[in-house]
Amino acid sequence: MALRFPLLAVWLALLAAAAYPQAPTGTLPTVVAPIAATGVSAGGIVTVDLSTVFGLPGISGPLVQFSTVFGPVNVELFPQAAPLTTANFLGYVNSGAYTKTIFNRAVAGFVAQGGTYNVSGNSLYAIQTGPPVTNEFGLANTRGTLAMTKLANEPDSATCTWFFNLSDNSATLNPEDGGYTVFGQVIGTGMAVIDQVGNAPVVDLSSELNADFTETPVINYTPPNVSTANLILISSIAPITVYGSASTAGAVLSFSATSGNPAVATASVAGTILTLQANSSGTAEITVTATDSNGNQASTGFRAIFGGSLAIVQQPGSQTVTSGTTVVFALGVAAAPAATFQWFLNGAPLAGATAAHLVVGGATAANAGRYTCVATNLGGSVTSQAAVLTVAATANPGRLGNLSVLTMAGNGAQPLTVGFEVGGAGTTGQQTLLIRGDGPLLAAAPFNQSGTLADPVIALFAQGSSSGLASDDNWGTDQAAVTAAEANTYAYPLATGSLDAAWVSTLAPGAYSVQVTGNPNGSGLGSALAEVYDDTLAGAYTLSTPRLVNLSCLARINAGGLLTAGFVIGGATAKTMLVRASGPALAMAPFNLAGTMPDPQLTVHTTVNSQDEVLAASAGWGGDPQLAAAAASVYAFAWTVPGSNDSAVLLTLSPGNYTVQVSSVSGTAGTALVEVYEIP
Secondary structure, rough: OOOOOOOOOOOOOOOOOOOOOOOOOOOOEEOOOOOOOEEEEEEEEEEEEEOEEOOOOOOOEEEEEEEOOEEEEEEOOOOOHHHHHHHHHHHOOOOOOOOEEEEEEEOOOOEEEEEEEEEOEEEEEEEOOOEEEOOOOOOOOOOEEEEEOOOOOOOOOOOOEEEEEEOHHHHOOOOHOOOOOOOEEEEOOOOHHHHHHHHHEEEOOOOOOHHOOEEEEOOOOEEEEEEEHEEEEEEEEEEEEOOOOOOOOEEHHHHHHHEEOOOOOOEEEEEOOEEEEOOOOOEEEEEEEEEEOOOOOEEEEEEEOOEEEEEEEEEOEEEEEEEOEEHHHOOOOOOOEOEEEEEEEOEEEEOOOOOOOOEEEEOOOHHHHEEEEEEEEOOOEEEOOOEEEEEOOOOOOOOEEEHEEEEEEEOOOOOOOEEEEEEEEOOOOEEEEEEEOOHHHHHHOOOOOOOOOOOOOEEEOOOOOOEEEEEEEOHHHHHHHHHHHHHHOOOOOOOOOOOOOOEEEEOEEEEEEEEEOOOOOOOEEEEEEEEEEOOOOOOOOOOOOOEEEEEEEEEEOOOOEEEEEEEEEOOOOEEEEEEEEEOOHHHHOOOOOEOOOOEEEEEEEEOOOEEEEEEEEEEOOOOHHHHHHHHHOOOOOOOOOOOOOOOOEEEEEEEEEEEEEEEEEOOEEEEEEEEEEEEO
């Protein structure tokens, strides 16, 4: 074959050198902004520009693509670090000089060099060179960088020939004749292609050609004959962009999309535009993938909801509250997709009132009126019934009149411990309480429960003290006082001579706990009920009288079991309550408890016309800022993980009897803490 070429300079011996600045590295496809759940009316179209979703965040310079027989190689250029060299290289690229060029030299673990010769048929032609470019050495010759060759002892002699560094050559190439100018770097996994060049077999064609061909990489080579078909060809070097444009040959990233429910929606991609076509109402999970030139991928998914449904399942109720206290209105909706909300007072929108719950703190006469809420989604809009807020000045405000907890209790490792607090802002003096630990009461009519604690014992402690303030085994020791308190508080009376435990205590404001265990001489474990009643005499309550302000119970709940807490709202007006069930939060600092329930859920119940009615439920608090603010206002310990499975509800309740049930979503046994707080 006829090979025509000019004689070019050879590489000189390489010398050691000190460390030099590193060139920036390339990146793989990355999800930079996940797509949120998307909704559209049935039959509609949704478009998403995927250039806002995926990217190569580390790329800032122009890109070129080397199209080789082994696959594409994308290179980011560094015009800021080497402006003259970059412009010189792009001049050859844009003129087409590198069309059908070859790698004419490869040394495994060192360099892969090209950009000197074109192939035409069975002939090689030297690329026509322009003026040499001034040397701009600054970035180190590390693995993956693209640099320019030059003549020996002539730093400013580079023209068209370039090379890829197959390893970190900074110690040898950086100090050579003023350094070899790095002006680009391979991105993604393109070095896998360049490594194939570096690891290809080489032949010495110097006797037939010249010194440029002493280490020529070849493919499909059968000695001794070599033709241009055996040379490693670069069909083109062309500008390219991350996403593609009309002025470039292609893009680093291409996109695809699939619909998990084509009957509802089909997904297609043209360029960077994802189009979702709604075929019917419903939900489809959409997966979108970005793939770079070397096959690396990044994916993200989102839910597309077509059409919509919206219905009110719980109306906000009218409330009468004491002036200066908190009231909560709640609208419950079944919505797909999720609804947005706007609350109104007497027909005027309330600024910032855009959640399903509306919390009005420190209510005054100015807050009284008719509250409505409009919920909106793709299914349209619905307006709640009006909830009337009445703000009253009364000496008999709503307050906790009774706290109780029902669960398994006994000796040893499973006592029933109930915490409560006496006091309240602006109160002074003491509060009289009826405190009971019931077991036999539950076994008798009308309750008729089986497996009850046969002989409960109760003890009262001040917070932080291990010394009991009082205790009782069998309630008959304080029979007259207990009987009078039962009549005053409407507590279900204990049977004369029963082994239930009870007494009446007068306590100063502060935090206390009641512990229920079994008599050491009796059966060790069974269902037990701990109760604390406000025994303030009717008509004797004033705004400064201490009251019960919270209840808490830490207990182990068996697999599939329940922890039941009850409370009574007394007085003449409604009271806002925060109810929480903690499990995962107890496993974190500062508690670090072992064996906590991983997924506590709670429901709040009442009885209406002899029928159980669920007023509120929670199976994960979701980081609700209103719940966090309410907890902070009563100094409840903070939940620090918004996505935890701890549960809470905030609701305003009229005077009456209420029950809280705590269980595991998965039926798993574990320790849980139930808390009931009044919100001032």
